[in-house]
Amino acid sequence: MSDMRLIVAGAAGRMGCAVIELIAKTPGVSLAAALEGPKSPALGQDAGIYAGAGGLGIAISSDPLTAALDADGIIDFSTPHASIELAALAAQARIVHVIGTTGLSAGDREKIAAAANHAAIVQSGNMSLGINLLASLVEKVAQALGPEFDIEIVEMHHRMKVDAPSGTALLLGEAAARGRAVSLAEQSVRSRDGHTGARAEGAIGFATLRGGTVVGDHSVIFAGPGERLELTHKAEDRTIFARGALRAALWARGRKPGLYAMADVLGVK
Numbered sequence: 001m002s003d004m005r006l007i008v009a010g011a012a013g014r015m016g017c018a019v020i021e022l023i024a025k026t027p028g029v030s031l032a033a034a035l036e037g038p039k040s041p042a043l044g045q046d047a048g049i050y051a052g053a054g055g056l057g058i059a060i061s062s063d064p065l066t067a068a069l070d071a072d073g074i075i076d077f078s079t080p081h082a083s084i085e086l087a088a089l090a091a092q093a094r095i096v097h098v099i100g101t102t103g104l105s106a107g108d109r110e111k112i113a114a115a116a117n118h119a120a121i122v123q124s125g126n127m128s129l130g131i132n133l134l135a136s137l138v139e140k141v142a143q144a145l146g147p148e149f150d151i152e153i154v155e156m157h158h159r160m161k162v163d164a165p166s167g168t169a170l171l172l173g174e175a176a177a178r179g180r181a182v183s184l185a186e187q188s189v190r191s192r193d194g195h196t197g198a199r200a201e202g203a204i205g206f207a208t209l210r211g212g213t214v215v216g217d218h219s220v221i222f223a224g225p226g227e228r229l230e231l232t233h234k235a236e237d238r239t240i241f242a243r244g245a246l247r248a249a250l251w252a253r254g255r256k257p258g259l260y261a262m263a264d265v266l267g268v269k
């Protein structure tokens with residue numbers, strides 16, 4: 001089979017650079033285009049050089065329509081606004097779309113689901129093997145321990161992160177809610193301040209820390225009577241997310257339209 005030709009969206013960002021670097025050294029895939037927003041200072045620069053991967057002869061552009069004419073898929077770590085536009089484009093062009101962007105609203109998710117009627121879309125708040133395995137453990141532990149164990153999810157990320165709680169924290173919260181057969185929307189407590197009163201029975205709490213260059217730390221704490229179980233993942237390098245995204249793109253190639261999760265790709269449901 002010919003190389004899978006991939007567009008990278010958010011090409012000058014932290015994740016875009018990690019993905020381009022990985023594409024440059026992975027057989028079976030090639031960089032078709034590198035996209036940024038229309039005001040990006042990186043426009044026109046060689047995407048490979050920008051990412052530290054050496055010249056690839058692909059200039060960073062802000063023209064997704066032209067990019068989609070000769071591509072098999074999009075790997076997208078950008079912004080919610082860009083991701084929903086790219087999902088519509090993937091649907092039109094019938095190409096794969098791997099969405100790593102977080103901070104998506106309920107409305108954004110609806111638009112992505114609609115696009116997935118026409119394209120194979122893999123969307124996940126975390127593309128790493130470790131976190132997706134952790135989510136499946138969290139579901140099982142939440143089911144086994146029952147509601148006398150309080151669930152709290154703590155995350156820490158670098159100072160530049162713009163959304164909270166992280167996409168991963170929400171993914172882990174969904175896993176805990178599934179384990180307990182409750183709705184996360186009804187049980188989640190996203191912040192506490194002042195005289196909050198005692199903890200609500202069955203709540204799934206979130207706490208957010210930001211600082212320095214932390215790639216991504218997540219802990220799910222099950223606090224019960226007289227004992228506490230803590231499940232933790234620490235991301236040390238963005239390559240783990242890039243590797244997962246590339247694996248997702250290759251997995252989705254030739255698959256029928258639909259909205260898939262990383263758990264489908266990794267077989268860790």
Ligand SMILES: NC(=O)C1=CN([C@@H]2O[C@H](COP(=O)(O)OP(=O)(O)OC[C@H]3O[C@@H](n4cnc5c(N)ncnc54)[C@H](OP(=O)(O)O)[C@@H]3O)[C@@H](O)[C@H]2O)C=CC1
Pocket residue numbers: 009010011012013014015016035036037038039040041077078079082099100101102103124125126127128167241
């Ligand atoms: N699912 C996962 O495994 C992971 C998800 N993420 C998520 O991925 C996203 C990106 O993270 P990160 O790389 O750290 O963030 P960055 O801010 O470094 O990168 C995002 C890039 O997208 C660019 N961008 C803005 N608008 C557009 C557009 N219309 N088209 C294309 N690109 C555009 C931004 O440009 P500008 O700065 O000029 O606005 C920026 O360069 C975040 O939502 C993050 O939470 C991150 C790591 C792993």
Ligand SMILES: O=C(O)C1=N[C@H](C(=O)O)C[C@H](O)C1
Pocket residue numbers: 102125126157161165166167168169215216217235
């Ligand atoms: O913004 C980041 O950096 C990360 N975002 C994702 C999230 O919101 O969970 C994944 C990872 O933790 C890094």
